[in-house]
Amino acid sequence: MIYLLGLDIGGTKTEALVADERFNVLGHVVHSTRVGGPDETLRGILATVEETLQESSLSPSQLSVIGVGIPGQVKPETGEVQFAVNLGLEAYPLGHALSEMLGVPVAVENDVRLAALGAYHLLIRQQTLNSLAYISVGTGIAAGLVLNGQLYRGASGMAGEIGHIVINEQGELCPCGQRGCLETVAAGPAIMRQIEQSGLVGQARSISDLLALRGNPEADALVAQVAHALARAIQWVVMACDVERVALGGGVTKAGLGLLHAIHAEMAAFREESALIRMMLPDERVTLLPEGINPGLYGAIRLAQETAKHKEPRH
Numbered sequence: 115m116i117y118l119l120g121l122d123i124g125g126t127k128t129e130a131l132v133a134d135e136r137f138n139v140l141g142h143v144v145h146s147t148r149v150g151g152p153d154e155t156l157r158g159i160l161a162t163v164e165e166t167l168q169e170s171s172l173s174p175s176q177l178s179v180i181g182v183g184i185p186g187q188v189k190p191e192t193g194e195v196q197f198a199v200n201l202g203l204e205a206y207p208l209g210h211a212l213s214e215m216l217g218v219p220v221a222v223e224n225d226v227r228l229a230a231l232g233a234y235h236l237l238i239r240q241q242t243l244n245s246l247a248y249i250s251v252g253t254g255i256a257a258g259l260v261l262n263g264q265l266y267r268g269a270s271g272m273a274g275e276i277g278h279i280v281i282n283e284q285g286e287l288c289p290c291g292q293r294g295c296l297e298t299v300a301a302g303p304a305i306m307r308q309i310e311q312s313g314l315v316g317q318a319r320s321i322s323d324l325l326a327l328r329g330n331p332e333a334d335a336l337v338a339q340v341a342h343a344l345a346r347a348i349q350w351v352v353m354a355c356d357v358e359r360v361a362l363g364g365g366v367t368k369a370g371l372g373l374l375h376a377i378h379a380e381m382a383a384f385r386e387e388s389a390l391i392r393m394m395l396p397d398e399r400v401t402l403l404p405e406g407i408n409p410g411l412y413g414a415i416r417l418a419q420e421t422a423k424h425k426e427p428r429h
């Protein structure tokens with residue numbers, strides 16, 4: 115029997131899951147991510163892994179592969195985390211360190227990319243699907259691309275970094291050095307900043323709160339502005355890659371159907387102007403993932419499975 119372990123390491127929590135090759139879940143553990151240097155983060159990851167293995171009644175040697183998703187820039191060939199700002203990791207050989215300590219092969223990939231892989235495999239249970247973009251809207255904004263059923267990384271591993279496409283040249287300064295990036299309008303901290311600059315300070319702390327204030331002109335305008343930017347982002351990935359589906363995830367999209375409807379309204383306005391957009395951007399092309407499923411964790415298990423397949427001896 116093949117056993118796989120998936121790890122989703124986020125800025126606030128680390129989630130681990132053990133499954134067999136048929137994706138039956140044997141153990142599932144969620145802990146706060148330990149930040150404060152690479153050693154501390156690694157200790158936290160190991161504790162989460164060990165607890166999940168205990169829950170699954172397995173030892174590390176019974177695992178085929180561990181798949182790991184982590185925010186930041188990752189070199190999948192070596193498992194090196196080049197840059198994970200929120201976790202304080204830089205040029206850190208995470209794959210190697212984990213593999214050494216547990217004696218199990220480890221595959222590491224960027225978390226949004228793994229969420230795209232997970233979302234793709236969740237959606238193809240219900241429909242045939244050749245390509246998908248997953249847009250994560252949270253502290254930052256990024257897209258993961260699955261094209262022809264395979265993850266697409268790009269020439270330098272930066273494919274899908276749409277958070278730094280400029281949407282307003284006169285906009286706010288972004289930490290990347292440009293002005294008016296998508297992230298400065300529609301990411302979680304940008305929404306919070308715009309609320310603080312408005313008359314709604316004290317009444318709202320998130321897009322969900324703004325949606326609950328429907329009818330308040332200031333709240334409606336802010337929701338429309340965020341939805342407009344996200345609708346443009348959806349248009350970019352559809353026009354650039356002609357993906358069949360765009361799945362939305364990340365903290366901001368927990369606002370749910372209210373936000374999706376606001377995005378649909380902006381897409382409808384784009385369609386009014388153009389026959390091309392009517393063809394390319396129907397509402398059905400965009401979907402929210404069901405709540406309660408972490409696509410990043412599912413993607414980590416899928417990565418582990420794909421890696422295990424490649425490690426099997428060839429006859």
Ligand SMILES: [Zn+2]
Nearest residue numbers: 278288290295
């Ligand atoms: Zn930027």
